[in-house]
Structures are given as structure tokens and as C-alpha cells.
Amino acid sequence: MSKKQDILHAATLLFASNGFKDTSMTEVADMSNAASATVFYHFKSKEDLFLAVLSSVKDGILDEFSHYFREKTFATGLDMLEDTVSFYLYLAGNKAEWFLLLHRYYPYKLAEGNAACRRSLEDIYNCFADIFEKALVQGQQDGSIGTLAPRKTGLLILSTVDGMVRFKNCNLYDAGALYNELIAVIRRVAANQNPLT
């Protein structure tokens, strides 16, 4: 792995666990076994480094989901919805640093005045919203899911799982303990209550 990649990786971990202001360029340099001037050679400023981290997180998330949907097929839209929610929660545990970063306020604040940052965040959350919506639409077509507004309901499901992951990352409540309830609720909300069959 190149030194630039080492720096990017170290910065991802540090920004995720300590935040932007509480991470110094010296720390990033130390963790990646580079001199602090080397960090500035590859990234022209601290903000630039953060944007590169966010963009790489975006690429990682988009890759993970496109890979998941390439490997997997679903019998019904309702199955797709449940499995996708499960995969989201799995990913939030497996790549905790990505979700920690997204659950900090700094990126959203930066996005107000920085188009590249706004773009990365939109790409990430549209990816999330799109997959839930797609599952709902597909379920309505195959009859496994009842009548409801797919986009808005998808966003509600996203709010719920995002909230659960936040609670877990903040050590408030354990997302795992709510998993069974979550699936039951999704089934109750989405499942077609007057199936044609």
C-alpha cells in the first residue's frame, strides 16, 4: 500500500473516532509513519484530507452495496427489504468507522459551504434511500408489499436504522437487541395485508 493510502486510512480512523478538530495532522502523520510535511505533500490542507476521506468512504459504501446486489437474488420485494436492512446493520458493525464519521456533525456543517462534501453525502444517503425504495417498489409489483408511498416509507425505514446505529455507536442502546423487533415492525408496516393469493 502506498504512503498516500496509509495516510488516508489513518485519517479515516482518526476523523471517525476523534472528529475533525480533535485530530491533528501530526497524529495522522504518526499513525501512518510519515512526516507531517508528507501529509501536506499529498493533501493540500486538513480540509482537503477530510474531503478525500469522505469521498473514499462514499466509494466504499457504494461498492459494498453494488457488490451485495450483484451476488444476491431475492424471492420477493419484502425479502429484499428485510435482507437489505440486515445488510445495512451488518455493514454498520463491520465498517463502524464509516458510520461513526457519518454520525458526526462536522461533515454536514462543511457541506453547507462545500459542494464536493455535499455531493459525497448526497451520494451516500441517496444510495441508502434508493435501495429501500427499490425494495418497496418491487414488493408492490410482486404483491408481497401493500399500498404505501415507497420513497417516503423508504426514508422512514432509513431514519429508523440510522437512528438504531447511532444509538449503538453512542453506547445508548444496543441495536442488536432491537433487531427482531425491527424486522417484525417492518413486516407489519410493509407486508400486504390483503394478499391476492
Added chain:
Amino acid sequence: MSKKQDILHAATLLFASNGFKDTSMTEVADMSNAASATVFYHFKSKEDLFLAVLSSVKDGILDEFSHYFREKTFATGLDMLEDTVSFYLYLAGNKAEWFLLLHRYYPYKLAEGNAACRRSLEDIYNCFADIFEKALVQGQQDGSIGTLAPRKTGLLILSTVDGMVRFKNCNLYDAGALYNELIAVIRRVAANQNPLT
């Protein structure tokens, strides 16, 4: 209002909108028309000031809800659940600085090594979780709400509304636009589908 209160109020707004590290004691002093040494006279350190802010936010939230429940009566547990969710969303808009503060990562990080901080956060989130649980229990007693685990379902509802408020505060999606869908989903999840009447 005493100067100590002025300082606390200014610090609340600044910590909420700029975060802990990005708020300097000089800024707090300027906004409250005090000398920076005065801030240190009333609060022995920056962390101490933050803890005082968090504790006052806790008091504010607990007061708001106890006042709300003293004024209001509900026909059924389901009504109580819907009205409480509405009030939560109203409060998140009306006292945006409180929820902005709670949607930063810093307090949860601080809570790891600080019992007073942990205590304030627990009080706040237990308050939220308790009211949703209470509504669900009451609804099961009066027959308006069906069979489900009250605590866990309450936490799921909390995850959802907390997530919606976060999305709004982060300028990702508008919580208001999802309000009707949220109420519909709550009714679908909670309402007794086999009422005795």
C-alpha cells in the same frame, strides 16, 4: 438574568451550532458580554462549562415533558403515543439547539470517562424512552394498542423520530415532509388489529 446565566445561554448556542472544540471560551465571553476570565470564574474549565450546559439541557427537556403531561389528557394510549411523537417533533424544532447538541458526538465520547455526563445523557434518553413505553402500555390496557413488546417498540419509535430529527438538522431530508407517513406507520404498527369492540 445573571451573568452566569448569560454565559450558560451563550455557551449552549455556541456548543450546539459549532461543537465543543470549535467554540472558544473567548467567543462564549464575547457573546455574553463578559471577559474571558469571568467565564473561568463561574466555570472552572471548558469541560465544566460543557457539563453545565448539558445538565441545563437535561433539566429543560425533563421540564418540558412533565409540563406537557400535566396540562394534557389523552382519550387512549394510541392517542397519547401519536400526540407525544408530535410534541417531540415540535420540541425538536422549537428548541433546536438542544437537539443539535444531542446529535453531536462529543457528549457521548465525554460520557465514556465522565459519570456526570453519562448521567445527564441517560436521564434525557430514558425520559424519551419512558414516555413512548408508557403510551404503549396504557394503550394495551385500554385496548387501543395490540400485542407487542412495549420497551423495545418504544425504543424503535425513538430511533425513528431521533433519526428524522437528525436528518432535518443535517439538511438531508425534511422531517416535516415525513410526518404524515410517520403517523400512518405508527398507527399500522401499534393499533390493535383485532379490537374487542
Added chain:
DNA sequence: GATATAACTGATCAATCAGTCAGGTAAACT
């Protein structure tokens, strides 16, 4: 009105940190 206490402040300090710069090293090309 004298005195004690609480509230407040200007000046200052030591530490930290983002960013710079001039120079060094390795590698690729001619």
C-alpha cells in the same frame, strides 16, 4: 462607614497546531 466576600477583569503565558520551506532521496527517462 468599615470590613469581608463575591463578582468581575486586563494582561499574560505556555502549549498546540495548521501550514511552509528549503533541501534531500529514490526512481524513471534520455
Added chain:
DNA sequence: AGTTTACCTGACTGATTGATCAGTTATATC
């Protein structure tokens, strides 16, 4: 072998910031 280019570094700087302290003003108490 010489030259260009990309990569890397140690030493340094200007600015900010949390915190201190000696001293001043207001307030209460006797």
C-alpha cells in the same frame, strides 16, 4: 552518467486558545 520528476522530510513559524493571577469593583453584613 546526467537530468528531470515525484516523493519525502526536519526545522520552523504565526496564530489561536485554555487557563492563570494579581488587582479592581460591586454587594452584602456588621
